[in-house]
Amino acid sequence: MTTTSGSPAPPRIRRIQFLSLSLLVLSGAINYVDRATLAVANTSIVKDMGLSLGQMGLLLSAFSWSYALAQLPAGALADRLGARRLLGFGLIAWSIAQGAAGFVQNFFQFVVARILLGIGEAPQFPSAARVVSNWYPPAQRGAPTGVFNAASPLGSALAPLILTQALLVLDWRWLFILTGLAGFFAAALWFALYRDPADLPLTEEERAYLAEDGAKRETETVTFAAWAALFSHRATWGMMLGFFGSVYLNWVYLTWLPAYLVNERHMSLASSGLMASIPFFCGFVGCLVAGWLSDQISQRSASPVLGRRRAVALAMFGMAAFTVPAALAESNAFAVFCISVVIFLANAASACSWALATAVAPPNRVASLGSLQNFGGFLGGALAPIITGFIAQTHGFAPALLVGAGFAFLGALSYLFLVRAPIKA
Template sequence: MTTLSPFAAPSPHIRRSQQVALVLLVVTGVINYLDRATLAVANEFIRADLGLSLGQMGVLLSAFSWSYALCQLPVGALVDKIGPRWLLGIGLVVWSLAQAAGGLAATFGWFVVARIILGIGEAPQFPAAARVVSNWFPVRARGTPTGIYNSASPLGVALAPLLLSPLIAATSWHWAFYVTGGMGLVAALIWVSLYRDPDHTKMTAAERAYLEAHDGADAAPKTSFASWRALFRHRATWGMMLGFFGSVYLNWVYLTWLPGYLRTERHMDLAQSGIAASIPFFCGFAGALIAGWASDRVTRHAADPVAARRNAVVVSMLGMVAFTIPAALVESNVAAVACISIVIFLANASSACAWSLATVVAPRSRIASLGAIQNFGGFLGGALAPILTGYIAQSFSFVPALLTGAAIAFCGAMSYHFLVGRPIPEHD
């Protein structure tokens, strides 16, 4: 039987399926983050309309992250059981309806419930994307597509102020939620109509051999609940959870509060803040694409792949800390936006490197499990960041709020550095 090695070019049929899958993942990922960022862009208008304090807005901005974080652990198993086509399709419908419901919110409680359901609906997006890449790309060819679908997150945040600020100015903040919710429903229909798993696609034996190539390695053993729980016996697991907490915390300070910060603390108008808030996240888009590519090449020449990928995370996070301090203290708006742009570039580079770190620290049977545990820790930081930032800004100003984020990110970098040192063995 003719086989294709994992280094061979895929057939035109597989290449077409890969391209369709990646385009759909990027589109749904951009909508996913547009929906998350709508509240941040409309921050001031919603606060004025509903009479919310900065502290209450912090709670509202964090409501999404709590449900999203808690759903990360079970959703991976559901993707494996149900498949990415239907679980992501259902998730798109749920989160799009929740997004549209946010536009109908007339009370603080209604809005909190809508954001919680939004977090539940959006939870399958990235686990499903990881499964799609593992379905359609052989082991040695998964780095680039992983970087591509991860770049959708900063791209969505970058587009949010550019697309939604003019819409809000022309209509009201309610329409920003209605329009983005409608986009998600259309995307759900397109996703379910066009995406198919390899198991439901007619292919030749050689094409299936290409997808199933594992470079001669034996199949990974099955994962049990006991082996998943055993990950918590290793300090590397805790180092990755605590480290990603710090990285995502500082990233989400900017993701949730940047437009409001620019208008409240930096006194920019809606048009200025819309452009200024988008620039850093276009830099983050570049950071996500570049980091995975650079990390792979550094690791190829490193004696210790764990140390190489861990150090990439630590250096990126220390850079985030270093540039957040002047971002908080400089008087020039241009200098502040430039510093924030570097921070967001490094934040997305750190995130991409952290996901690749999981692939070399975890045993082969539990790569997804360790990645999900790390992401769970990260989004606990993402949930805390809007609340703490809102209350600090309300009590003092945004300056100590940003410096607090820098301090938490520094502690996260130290957690990676001192706790993540060796790979977790397969049999422990």
């Protein structure tokens, strides 16, 4: 690993970078397995608790509403408190909420558990953006951003593959209990192994490597006024509106794909688990490819903002284009292929969007801007399962998918026309 000037990263920094990304991928994968548990157990819960598709849509969205709102303080807290404390306590909180969902007795209690899960999981990606901005120079943040973002499709792919098999032999409640225990394990590892730059005695060589951005920024305090000032910039609104479209379409598939394959495509529970995992494994590859590619585009563009913005918009246009045949195709195999391309591009767009936040934000507000973008995205994530559930209940899944394609197309336009230049410190 080298800086923009060509000097290699010191050996200890390289070890910290590898360890940090490994822990972020572990916690992020558990994060998304926890989110997807409800989607995988969807049909079993509907039968056991007597819920309608509309009610399940509301239940699937409860997480996203609280997650989106919790993004507002999460980014500022990550910048102010540091990633180690915020993500560590977030892991503990969301694991408690996830395990509690295995003991709910009615719809209201389930909604409360999902709301608390959203609050607990909110620090994951703002903290990850902060970790990358702490330990990597600006021109090299695309690849590590792609790596930590790859945890989301990895978790989404593993969830139907593992949990569907568990559901064949266990009651659905055990899925929530066991995944909650996995979160406690990740929290213990995070607290034991990760440190922020301010917590370590750095050598002169290490400080020189980080001086361009990371080590200096660790001492800068983010005030409420500085956080609120982000709303006065067009780029902030462009990123929020753009990510709304990206996350909306992604969450249509994330929350409804297993049920869609069973109810609309008439697949068995066992086969739907395998088919639902394929698109998300493609998404895992999409994050890794996009992170590396966005670095290459950024280094060859007039500015990092221009290169990363173009990468986001191109991926989102592709998401919209491939959703149309996914919705209308008669062949199940071709539909799954198109959905796989959409999820590949959705996760590529997500990785590029978080890398874009590190290019647009002032150095001491990277997590703050990233969390505002994520707030806009998860307003889309909150609406997607509700709108999809009610459209599917009355008109079928195809119109619901086409609505998602329209939101993704409009989101791409928001990135192109509103995100033009970095925000000055």
